[in-house]
Amino acid sequence: MxxxxxxxxxxxxxxxxxxxxxxxxxxxxxxxxxxxxxxxxxxxxxxxxxxxxxxxxxxxxxxxxxxxxxxxxxxxxxxxxxxxxxxxxxxxxxxxxLMSVHQPRSDIVNMLDRIGILTSGQLAYLGPPSEMVPYFTSIGHPCPVNENPCDFYMNITSVDRRNADRERLTLRKAQNLCNAFSKSRLQEGMIGTITSGLNYHYDDEEDLRHSQQQLQSPSWFRIFNCLLERMNVHLWRDRANLVGRLTQLPIFVPFLILYIGRLGYSMGSIQDRMGLIYQSTQAPPYIGLTNALAIFPALRELYYRESQDGLYSTAMFLAVYLVHILPFNILSSTFFAAFLYW
Structure with missing residues (x-):
């Protein structure tokens, strides 16, 4: 990884x-x-x-x-x-x-440098946790004693949608809180910080070169090897699955022998040979499908998660998966054909 x-x-x-x-x-x-x-x-x-x-x-x-x-x-x-x-x-x-937290404890809130309270997509507060109670107190919403300030102010900024009257009342209250914050000194300070950040530019060529290196993706060969090695490690750790993939198809041969028996060279054995050929062509795809159903879903979940980060493409994942399963399919089919010929 x-x-x-x-x-x-x-x-x-x-x-x-x-x-x-x-x-x-x-x-x-x-x-x-x-x-x-x-x-x-x-x-x-x-x-x-x-x-x-x-x-x-x-x-x-x-x-x-x-x-x-x-x-x-x-x-x-x-x-x-x-x-x-x-x-x-x-x-x-x-x-x-930046993280979103629902119902944070007081000791967790105090670890944060800044805390923001959102309601209907607008800011009701953004600033240091230590200034939250004084700010809301200054606009007429003091926090009761022995109550978590963050829980209290999240409650008063939430919209109650249980009925139309409650929704209209709480929505108006939340909107008033957002309007009050938009006129506060905290809002002015936030805008000043954002404006100063937008004016930043690289003066040092070394910083610019470092940023370009951070954006450089690893080679496809490195990604291919990493994916293949990880699939092999996961399979090696699951010994039962490893043994099953190698022996599941050959184990099918004794059942064919018990059902059909040793084939002769008479005219009557032609139908038995046709049945054997049919079973021999149908069993490998079916067993391969059951193996894929047992193995592929877990790998697919990893692919969904990692492809969202842009680590590799769908074509890369499928190519690695084919290379991963090919040796097992060849060995299993070889054992199956050898037992069947015998």
Missing amino acids: ALMKSPGALTSSEIEKKVQSVIEDMGLRHVADSRIGGTIVRGVSGGEKRRITIGVQLLRDPEILLLDEPTSGLDSFTARQLVSTLASVAHNGDRLV
Whole structure:
């Protein structure tokens, strides 16, 4: 994965160094040599899987990291640990981390540099967490004592659609909050920050050259080898599947022998030979199809996820898959033909 994610200009040693750096940043050193696992084979925990997913994206060294509800489905401790890791990644790596969070805890909110509250696609607040309560208090919405400020202000900016009257009332209230923010000093400061960022340009040729290297994709040969090696590793780990792919077709031969028996050379054996030829031409495609149904769906899910990142094309994936299954099909068909001829 790291070889496919990293720019083509990087050497193997540089890629390995980057991988080790990401492992340290995401706090995954203790599970660096563990399997991720799945529905059948147990692997790392849910929080560790979430950090691995984020770490894979960090291999490209992005300046902006977008996360959609990264804490969903995690317990409070694991969610806090994940957000703490993301905060370290943002501060130490000099990158921007944007994430959507529903019902965040107070300690998680305090880890964020800025927090934004959206309602109907408009901003009701954007600024430091420490200024959120004073801001809403200044416009007539103080937070009650012993209540999570983020939950409270998300509630008052939400639109209640249970009936027409509630929807009209809450929508007007949310719109007033958005209008108030658009006239606040926080909004003016945000616009000033955006304007100054738009005026940035590269003055250093070294910075420009580095950016061009980051956009350089790895060669098709590297991607082909990475995909093929990963498919082979997954198959080697699943020994039962490996043995089944090699022996499933040859095992079909004894059943043919028991049903048809040894063929003679008389006129009466012609029909038996025709039946044998028919079964011999129908069994390999059918067994190959059952093998594909057992193997291909998992690989297809990986393809859907990785192709969205632009790692490789459909043609590349299918070419690697054909090269991967070809040796097993040749061996299995050879065993089948040898037993059948015997």
